[in-house]
Amino acid sequence: MMRLTNNFLVAKGYMQRDFGSKNFNHAPVQGYNAQPRYFTEENPYENVATQSLRWARQQRDEYSDDSVDYESRVNIQTLERPALGNTDLPIAPYKEIIGQTVDDNRITIVTADTGGGKSTQIPQFLYERGYYVIQTQPRRIAASSVADRIGEEIFNRWQDTPRDVSAYHTAEKNTKTENTRIVNVTDGLLYAQDTYGRQRVEKEVVIIDEVHEWGMDTEMELALIRNLIVEHPEMRFVLQSATMDTAKLQKYYAEVLGELPPVIEVPGRTFGVKKQEFPESTSVQRATIRAIEMYELAQKQKAMTADGYEGELLPTDFIVTCPGKREIKDWMDEVQAALPKHIAESSTFLPLHSKMSDKAQQQAFRTDFPGLKIIFATNAAKTSLTIPGIGGVVDCGYARHMEMDENGILCLALYPSSRADCMQWAGRAGRIAPGWYDATRPSSDIPYVAMDERDEYEVPEAQRTNPDRYVLRNAAGGTDFATLKFMHTIDQAVIERSKESLRILGALDDDGKITTIGKRMNEFPIQASSARMMIEADQYSPEVRSYMAAIVSSHEAGGLQLFAHDVGRRWKSLTEEQESDLLAQLDIFIAMQGKSMYEQQKFDLDVKNMQRARETYWKVARKSDAQLGVVLPPTQEERELIKRCIYAGMPENVYQYSGDRTYKGVSKDREIPRTISNRSVVTGKHAFAIGSPYRTEKYIKGNRTEKPILETVTVVKDISVLGKVALSQCEWQPTGEVKWRDGKPVQIKRQVYNEMDLGVREEAAAEPSASIRQEVIKYAVEHPGSAQQELRGIKKELERLQHLTNIKLTQLTQMDLEKFISAAAPVDILDPALIDNNLRMMNVTLDAFISSQQRQEIIDNAPTEINVQGMQFGVAYKSGQPTIRHFNRADVVLLNGNIYLDDGRQVMFVHERKQYTAMQIRALLG
Numbered sequence: 001m002m003r004l005t006n007n008f009l010v011a012k013g014y015m016q017r018d019f020g021s022k023n024f025n026h027a028p029v030q031g032y033n034a035q036p037r038y039f040t041e042e043n044p045y046e047n048v049a050t051q052s053l054r055w056a057r058q059q060r061d062e063y064s065d066d067s068v069d070y071e072s073r074v075n076i077q078t079l080e081r082p083a084l085g086n087t088d089l090p091i092a093p094y095k096e097i098i099g100q101t102v103d104d105n106r107i108t109i110v111t112a113d114t115g116g117g118k119s120t121q122i123p124q125f126l127y128e129r130g131y132y133v134i135q136t137q138p139r140r141i142a143a144s145s146v147a148d149r150i151g152e153e154i155f156n157r158w159q160d161t162p163r164d165v166s167a168y169h170t171a172e173k174n175t176k177t178e179n180t181r182i183v184n185v186t187d188g189l190l191y192a193q194d195t196y197g198r199q200r201v202e203k204e205v206v207i208i209d210e211v212h213e214w215g216m217d218t219e220m221e222l223a224l225i226r227n228l229i230v231e232h233p234e235m236r237f238v239l240q241s242a243t244m245d246t247a248k249l250q251k252y253y254a255e256v257l258g259e260l261p262p263v264i265e266v267p268g269r270t271f272g273v274k275k276q277e278f279p280e281s282t283s284v285q286r287a288t289i290r291a292i293e294m295y296e297l298a299q300k301q302k303a304m305t306a307d308g309y310e311g312e313l314l315p316t317d318f319i320v321t322c323p324g325k326r327e328i329k330d331w332m333d334e335v336q337a338a339l340p341k342h343i344a345e346s347s348t349f350l351p352l353h354s355k356m357s358d359k360a361q362q363q364a365f366r367t368d369f370p371g372l373k374i375i376f377a378t379n380a381a382k383t384s385l386t387i388p389g390i391g392g393v394v395d396c397g398y399a400r401h402m403e404m405d406e407n408g409i410l411c412l413a414l415y416p417s418s419r420a421d422c423m424q425w426a427g428r429a430g431r432i433a434p435g436w437y438d439a440t441r442p443s444s445d446i447p448y449v450a451m452d453e454r455d456e457y458e459v460p461e462a463q464r465t466n467p468d469r470y471v472l473r474n475a476a477g478g479t480d481f482a483t484l485k486f487m488h489t490i491d492q493a494v495i496e497r498s499k500e501s502l503r504i505l506g507a508l509d510d511d512g513k514i515t516t517i518g519k520r521m522n523e524f525p526i527q528a529s530s531a532r533m534m535i536e537a538d539q540y541s542p543e544v545r546s547y548m549a550a551i552v553s554s555h556e557a558g559g560l561q562l563f564a565h566d567v568g569r570r571w572k573s574l575t576e577e578q579e580s581d582l583l584a585q586l587d588i589f590i591a592m593q594g595k596s597m598y599e600q601q602k603f604d605l606d607v608k609n610m611q612r613a614r615e616t617y618w619k620v621a622r623k624s625d626a627q628l629g630v631v632l633p634p635t636q637e638e639r640e641l642i643k644r645c646i647y648a649g650m651p652e653n654v655y656q657y658s659g660d661r662t663y664k665g666v667s668k669d670r671e672i673p674r675t676i677s678n679r680s681v682v683t684g685k686h687a688f689a690i691g692s693p694y695r696t697e698k699y700i701k702g703n704r705t706e707k708p709i710l711e712t713v714t715v716v717k718d719i720s721v722l723g724k725v726a727l728s729q730c731e732w733q734p735t736g737e738v739k740w741r742d743g744k745p746v747q748i749k750r751q752v753y754n755e756m757d758l759g760v761r762e763e764a765a766a767e768p769s770a771s772i773r774q775e776v777i778k779y780a781v782e783h784p785g786s787a788q789q790e791l792r793g794i795k796k797e798l799e800r801l802q803h804l805t806n807i808k809l810t811q812l813t814q815m816d817l818e819k820f821i822s823a824a825a826p827v828d829i830l831d832p833a834l835i836d837n838n839l840r841m842m843n844v845t846l847d848a849f850i851s852s853q854q855r856q857e858i859i860d861n862a863p864t865e866i867n868v869q870g871m872q873f874g875v876a877y878k879s880g881q882p883t884i885r886h887f888n889r890a891d892v893v894l895l896n897g898n899i900y901l902d903d904g905r906q907v908m909f910v911h912e913r914k915q916y917t918a919m920q921i922r923a924l925l926g
Contacts, residue, residue: 081158084124089117091266098122099129101262102205102236106229107253110240112266114427118240119209120149123166123182126205127154131236133182135207138215139354140170140186141361146209147175147184154182171525172615187217205236211249212241212420212457214488220470223484226256242427244420245457252487273430275437279448283396284331286440287320287374288338290394294318294372295343314433315391317373321425323400323414323442325353328376329566335374346371353378355608357597387428392436395425397449403464407670408497410466411695411706414442416449418458468528471498472507475514476522504651504728505532524623526556526616533649534624536725540641545626547586547634548645553616554585555712557609561588563679571603577681580714581691582646583639584681589613590631644725646714650690651726654753655710657685663710665693666754667729674708688716720758723751732764738775739763743783745775745830768828776832777825781818785836791817794846801855804862806880806905810849820844861903868899868918875907882907883915892918893926 085092091112101108112118119142123133137143151166166182167175169189176183187208208221225237239249250260278286294316301313320335322328328351336344348369352361364375367388375387379399399417404410417425422439429435441448467490471481482495502508505528507518514522520538521531530552537548554560561571575587592600597607621628634642653670655663662673674693676682682689691713695706716722723730730753737748747767751760766772784792795812802809824838846855862882866873871891873884882905892909898918899907908915916924 084128084154084157085121086117086153089121090115091117091121094264094266095121095125098238098264099125101264102126102131102238103129105262106233106236107225107257107261108236108238109246109249109261109263110238110266111244111246111263112240112242114242114424115271115431116242116266118242118266119146120153122207122238122240123150123184124154126207126238127165127182131203131205132201133205133207135182135184135209136187136218136221137184138187138210138213138218140172141354141358142210143168143170143184143186144173144358145365147182150182150184172612187215187221200232200235205238207238207240210241211239212244212424214458216465216467216470219486219488222252223486226253226485229253230256242424248487252485255485271430271432271434273426273435273437275426275439277439277448277451279441279450281438281440282443283320283322283394283440284334284338284443286394286438287318287331287335290318290392290438291335291339291343291347291372291374294391295347298372312433315389315435317375317387317389318392318394319375319377319387319390319425319428320394321396322376322378323396323398324378325351325355326564327396327442328353328378329564332376343372348373350375352376355606357607357611388432390428390431390435391433392429392438393425394438394440395422396442397422397439398442398446401459401464403459404466404494405695408466408501409693409695409708411697413697414446416454418455419451420457422451422454466498467495468498468501471495472502472514472518472522472528475502475508475512476519480512501652502528504726505529505649506535506728507532525619526552529649530556531649533645534620536645536648537624540645541638542625542627543632543634544638544641544645545624546621546628546631547638547642549617549621549624549626550589550613550631551582551586551642551646553620554589554609554613555582556616557612558606559712560585560592560605560609560613561679562604562606568604571605572681574603575681579682579686579717580643580646581680581682581712582714583642586634586642589617590633593630643714643716644721647690647716647722648725650692651722651729653690653692654716654722654726654729655689655691656756657687657689661685663689663691666756668754672708674710676713677709677711680711680713682713682715686715686717688719690714690716719753719756720751720760722753723758723760726753729753730758732762734769734771735761736771738766738772740779743832745772745779747772766830768830770827773825773827773829776829777821777835780821780825780832780835783832785833785839787836787839788821791820791839791844794844794849797846798849801850801858803877803879805858807858812849861901863901866899866901866907869895873899873907880905881915883910884908885910889925892921895919895922 083095085095091098098108098110110118110122119135119137123135126133135146137146147166147168151163154161154165155163162177162179164175164177164179166184167177167180168184169176170186171189206225208218208225211218211222222239228235229237246263250263254260281289297314298316301309301316305313320331322331332349332351336347336349339347348371350364350373352364352375364373364377364387366373373389375390395417397417398414399421400412400414402410402412426437429437439451467481474481474484481498482492499508499512502518503510503512505517505521507515507521507528509515517532517535520535521528524531524534526534533548533552534545537545561569571588574591575584577584577587588603588605592603592605592610597610600607600610618628620626652667654666655670655674656666658664658673660673662675664673665671670693672693676689676691677694689710691710694709694711696709698705698707730751732749733752735748735750738745739748740746741763745766746763747765749762749764751758751762766775780788791812795814795817798809798811802811820839820842821835824835824842826834826838829835862875862877864875866875871894874886875882876885877883882901884899884907887909895918901907906917908917909921910916911921911924
C-alpha cells in the first residue's frame with residue numbers, strides 16, 4: 001500500500017486549504033440528491049493463534065454447562081451477587097472465555113469492534129475473577145470517562161460496592177482510594193511507574209487498551225512487557241483494540257514466550273454503521289446536510305412519539321471530526337451560518353478537544369440539550385469514548401501529526417488518516433442504534449483520499465518523534481535504548497542523534513553511559529532539555545529553582561498563552577519581558593497564582609495548560625528543593641541567572657542574526673535561516689538568540705509550504721556566558737600564543753562554541769605538541785644553560801682556530817648547534833632545563849673536533865707578535881690570513897722586503913680596508 005506523503009500530495013496539487021473567511025455554497029457539486037459512493041469494510045484480521053476464535057467458541061459452549069462452578073474461582077465475598085457486565089454488548093458472551101484465557105496465559109490479545117464493550121466490560125470481567133485491574137488509555141479524557149462508566153455499571157449491579165472501586169489516575173488527577181480495584185491510567189503514567197519499579201499487587205492484570213494508536217508510551221510499555229512476562233510469570237497482560245495487526249503482535253511476543261499468545265476475536269457490533277464516501281463534498285458541507293437531515297428525522301420521531309409510538313428511536317446527534325482546534329471554531333461558525341435559522345437556533349454546537357477543562361469536556365456527554373447536538377471534535381474523542389445520543393460521524397479524513405525531520409526538527413503537519421483511524425471514528429456511531437459514517441475532506445482545497453488508497457495503520461509515533469526522554473530513562477536503568485526490541489523499528493540514526501543530544505546536555509558520556517548529571521535529570525518528569533535547565537538551577541538559590549520550576553512546567557504544558565486567530569493577547573499586560581519568551585511565561589505564571597479559570601480566560605490564557613503547569617510545578621519544585629509557596633517576581637539579577645539556566649538546556653540551539661530578520665544556527669545541522677515566531681515577545685534584531693527550531697505548515701493559494709521558525713526564544717546578550725553553561729558544546733583551542741611563567745611555558749587558549757570565538761581567553765599549562773616543543777627550544781636558545789654554553793664555547797673556539805690557520809678545520813656550525821639542541825629536546829618536552837641536562841649527557845667536547853696536538857700546532861704557527869728588522873708588529877688572523885693592522889708610517893718605509901711567518905704564510909698590511917704586502921705598503925706610503 002502506497003503511503004501518501006505530503007510531497008506526493010503537493011506534487012498532485014493536493015493538501016490545499018484556506019482557513020480565511022469563506023462563503024461556501026454548501027450544496028454538493030452533484031446536488032443534494034447525488035448518490036454517495038459506498039464502501040465496505042473487510043475484516044483485516046487473520047487469527048493465527050492456536051487458541052483461535054473457534055477455540056473460544058468451543059470453550060464458550062463447553063462452559064455453558066450449569067454444573068461448572070465459575071464462582072469458585074472468583075475472589076468475591078458475596079457470591080450471590082448478580083454477575084457483572086452489560087449483557088447487551090457483543091463482548092458479553094465471551095466473558096468466561098476471556099477470563100479463562102487470562103488465567104491460563106501471560107499474554108492475551110483481544111480484538112473487538114468499536115462499541116463492542118472491551119474497554120468497559122473486560123475490566124469488570126477480570127475484577128469479578130479476583131484480579132486487581134490496571135487499564136491504560138491513550139488520553140486523559142478517555143481514562144476518566146471509562147473509569148466513571150465502569151464504576152457506574154458496577155454500582156448498579158452491586159450497590160453495596162463503593163463507587164470508587166473504579167478510579168482513574170492521570171498526570172492531572174488521581175481518584176484512587178483504598179477501595180479501588182480497577183484503575184484507568186494514561187499510557188505515559190503506567191510506563192513511568194513500571195520504569196521506576198512500581199509496587200505490584202497480588203493477582204494483577206494490566207490491560208493495554210487501544211493498542212492500535214501506538215503512542216510512544218504504549219510502544220515502550222509493550223517493549224517493557226516483554227521483560228516483565230519473563231521476570232514476573234505470575235503477571236497477566238491483555239492487549240486490546242478494534243484495529244490492530246494481531247499477527248505481528250503475536251510474533252512479537254512469541255519471541256520471548258516460545259509460542260504464539262492466544263487471540264480472542266469478538267466479531268460484530270451492537271448495531272451496523274452505514275459507511276459512505278463523499279469525495280466531492282467537504283466536512284462543512286456534509287455537516288450542514290446531515291444537520292438538516294437529522295433535524296427532519298428528529299421532528300418526525302417527535303411526531304411519532306406524540307402519536308403514541310413507544311419503540312426505539314434513532315439518535316440524531318452526530319460528531320464532526322476536525323484536524324485541530326482552529327478548524328473546530330471555523331467549522332462550527334460556518335455550519336451555523338449555512339443552516340436555516342430555525343435549525344441553527346434550535347441546535348447545540350459543542351467543541352471537544354484535549355485542551356478544554358474537564359467541565360467543558362463533559363458538556364459533550366450531556367443528553368438534556370434541546371434540538372440537535374453536533375460535536376466538533378479532534379482525535380481526543382476518537383477512542384474509548386461512548387458519547388450518548390451519537391447517531392453518526394462526519395469524518396474529514398485528515399489529522400495532524402507531529403513529525404520529525406532528519407535533523408530532529410519537529411513539524412505539526414496535516415496527513416490523511418489511516419483506514420484503521422477512520423474505522424475508529426466510525427465506531428463512535430452504532431452503539432445504541434444503527435448509525436452512519438460519512439467520509440469526506442476538510443475543504444475543497446484538500447484532496448479526498450479514498451479508503452482503499454489510505455495506509456492501513458498510522459505511522460507509529462515512535463517512528464516520527466524525538467525519543468530523547470526514553471533514551472535517557474533507559475540509560476538510567478542501565479539499558480541501551482538501541483538494544484530494545486520494539487514492535488516498530490526505530491531508525492538507528494534517530495537513536496544516535498538522541499544520544500548525541502543527551503551527550504551535549506551532559507546526560508551521557510562519550511560511551512553512551514549515563515552521567516551524574518543524567519541521573520539527576522532523569523529524576524524530573526519532564527523533557528530532557530527542561531530537566532537540564534533544572535540541573536543548572538541546582539547551583540543557585542531556592543528562589544531561582546522555584547522560578548525555573550515554574551518556567552519548565554509552563555513550557556512542558558505547551559505554553560500558557562492561548563493562540564488562535566480569533567483570540568486576543570491580553571496576557572501582554574501581565575509581562576514587560578521583551579527578551580525571553582520563557583521569562584514571559586514566568587511573569588504570567590506568577591501573575592495568575594490563585595486566579596480562577598474565569599480570570600485566566602480574561603487574559604486570553606490556555607486554561608488547560610495553566611492547570612497542567614501548576615500540577616507539574618509542584619512535582620518539579622519538590623524534586624529540586626525549590627522554595628515553595630507564593631512565587632514572587634524575580635529581581636533583575638535573578639532574571640540573568642534564569643537565562644543562564646535556559647541556555648544550559650538548549651545548547652544545540654544557538655542562533656546568530658543573519659540579516660533580513662532571520663537567524664542562522666551556529667551548529668552545522670541548524671544552518672537553515674529561521675524567523676522568530678510571531679507568537680514571541682522577542683522583537684527587533686539581536687546578535688544572538690537561543691530558541692527551539694520548528695517547522696510550521698502554511699498554505700498559500702492552495703499550495704502547501706513549510707516555514708522554518710524559532711519558538712521559545714531567549715536573547716543572548718553576552719555570548720561568552722555560553723562557555724559557562726554549555727560546556728559540552730564549547731572547547732578550548734590554542735591561539736598559538738605562548739607565555740613563560742617561572743621558566744615554564746603556558747598556552748593562551750580561546751573558548752569556542754561550535755567554532756565560534758566567544759572572546760574568552762585563559763592561560764593553561766602547556767600540553768606537549770610540536771609547536772610547544774619549538775617554543776621550548778626557542779626559549780632554551782635564548783636562555784642557554786651551562787651545557788649549551790659549553791657547546792657554544794666549543795663553536796667559538798673552533799671558529800677562532802680556523803682564523804689562525806689556513807688548514808680547513810671541522811667546524812661546529814650554528815646549524816650543528818641547533819641539531820644538538822633539537823636532539824636534546826624530546827617530542828613531549830615542556831621544561832627547557834631538560835635540554836641542558838640532555839646536552840650534558842651527550843658529553844660533546846672540543847677534542848671531538850680537533851686534537852690538543854693540532855690545536856697547539858696551530859697556535860704555535862700563529863704568533864700574535866713578530867719582530868722585523870728590530871721593529872715589533874702585532875699580528876691578527878682572519879680565515880688563516882695573518883695581517884698587521886696597527887703600524888707607524890715611519891716604520892714601514894724602512895722595510896726592505898716582504899714579511900713571512902715560519903709556516904710560509906705572507907703577512908699583509910691593512911690600510912684603509914685594503915691589504916698590501918710590505919713592499920707595496922712602503923711604496924704607497926714612502
